[in-house]
Amino acid sequence: xxxxxxxxxxxxxxxxxxxxxxxxxxxxxxxxxxxxxxxxxxxxxxxxxxxxxxxxxxxxxxxxxxxxxxxxxxxxxxxxxxxxxxxxxxxxxxxxxxxxxxxxxxxxxxxxxxxxxxxxxxxxxxxxxxxxxxxxxxxxxxxxxxxxxxxxxxxxxxxxxxxxxxxxxxxxxxxxxxxxxxxxxxxxxxxxxxxxxxxxxxxxxxxxxxxxxxxxxxxxxxxxxxxxxxxxxxxxxxxxxxxxxxxxxxxxxxxxxxxxxxxxxxxxxxxxxxxxxxxxxxxxxxxxxxxxxxxxxxxxxxxxxxxxxxxxxxxxxxxxxxxxxxxxxxxxxxxxxxxxxxxxxxxxxxxxxxxxxxxxxxxxxxxxxxxxxxxxxxxxxxxxxxxxxxxxxxxxxxxxxxxxxxxxxxxxxxxxxxxxxxxxxxxxxx
Numbered sequence: 412x413x414x415x416x417x418x419x420x421x422x423x424x425x426x427x428x429x430x431x432x433x434x435x436x437x438x439x440x441x442x443x444x445x446x447x448x449x450x451x452x453x454x455x456x457x458x459x460x461x462x463x464x465x466x467x468x469x470x471x472x473x474x475x476x477x478x479x480x481x482x483x484x485x486x487x488x489x490x491x492x493x494x495x496x497x498x499x500x501x502x503x504x505x506x507x508x509x510x511x512x513x514x515x516x517x518x519x520x521x522x523x524x525x526x527x528x529x530x531x532x533x534x535x536x537x538x539x540x541x542x543x544x545x546x547x548x549x550x551x552x553x554x555x556x557x558x559x560x561x562x563x564x565x566x567x568x569x570x571x572x573x574x575x576x577x578x579x580x581x582x583x584x585x586x587x588x589x590x591x592x593x594x595x596x597x598x599x600x601x602x603x604x605x606x607x608x609x610x611x612x613x614x615x616x617x618x619x620x621x622x623x624x625x626x627x628x629x630x631x632x633x634x635x636x637x638x639x640x641x642x643x644x645x646x647x648x649x650x651x652x653x654x655x656x657x658x659x660x661x662x663x664x665x666x667x668x669x670x671x672x673x674x675x676x677x678x679x680x681x682x683x684x685x686x687x688x689x690x691x692x693x694x695x696x697x698x699x700x701x702x703x704x705x706x707x708x709x710x711x712x713x714x715x716x717x718x719x720x721x722x723x724x725x726x727x728x729x730x731x732x733x734x735x736x737x738x739x740x741x742x743x744x745x746x747x748x749x750x751x752x753x754x755x756x757x758x759x760x761x762x763x764x765x766x767x768x769x770x771x772x773x774x775x776x777x778x779x780x781x782x783x784x785x786x787x788x789x790x791x792x793x794x795x796x797x798x799x800x801x802x803x804x805x806x807x808x809x810x811x812x813x814x815x816x817x818x819x820x821x822x823x824x825x826x827x828x829x830x831x832x833x834x835x836x837x838x839x840x841x
Contacts, residue, residue, distance in 0.1 A: 440531035445737035448524035454726035464547025508795035514810030549723035558590030565592035570721030679710035
């Protein structure tokens, strides 16, 4: 699959270039500004959000250029005037960015990303930044709930057929960040070093004249430590045939349909009776966090999750916004009903009990932190300085570990799947 071109002008929205042209014309485009990314609220029923996609955003900003072909398209369609075309031809972000690292939790109002630069150079980034953060954070937030519900059992991400081809790669990365063990997406494996796994589909079974021939072909090529799909016809007969063909060292069986809880129980009893006591049971088929939680008491060893994770399990966007909060050092804020914003550049401190449990998120004016508590932790980190990405930013593996620690820090109510308030409150200081 071809690499997605992060520099394409298609990642900029038409209205951003309308604002840019007007601001350049009246001289306000060079005014120093601060934009913030935040979510006014969490999706219904969620108690926390997970930040994901930041690394992709930083890579895209570093590469963000308007090519000759893209400039020609803008010129031929009269999207912008000649002066704006000339400005875009030389575009290169030169500002500063701070933000919540990937794998960090966020709550309503959290300053997830802070972009400082001229109005002109910051405003053209809005759609690109939001498209990545909203998608990846929605997937990671859903995946984290699923991983928690799985209670240590591995989950395979297998949603590539249920979303856009580029989104599938980003979703696999976000799910892995949030605790999934592997992905079936080979491009995500190549691009991000994620372990890939996969077994046969029903088409392979149906290709052969009978189930036994299909199983023998699979074992001959893949060895006994493979996963047999046993529900194409009859699960009981499928398991009996799989063990007879592979022997008691069969790696796993997969059940992809039906009421998988009772079916897994019967499968475990049958496998044990056949001497395949170490053969694992993998279940898939329209699973989400609630279905996974309901299977916790069943003899399931791993889950395969597709549609629900790549679509955010009912919340396909994190509803983050990119708002201007400061101009020439002066706070500015939107006052529209139900869409209010808080002016001024902000940062955040997360407060904890001595035990490590998080108790609140204090959002304060940047440069004016509250009196430090004994277990306070600043949440934002530097990401870009003078247009250059800073050294030693967290890796994907670092982000996985960060999220694990963050989830442990939540009050126990924060991990519930039922409706409720955010796990910790956000407190704004003046």
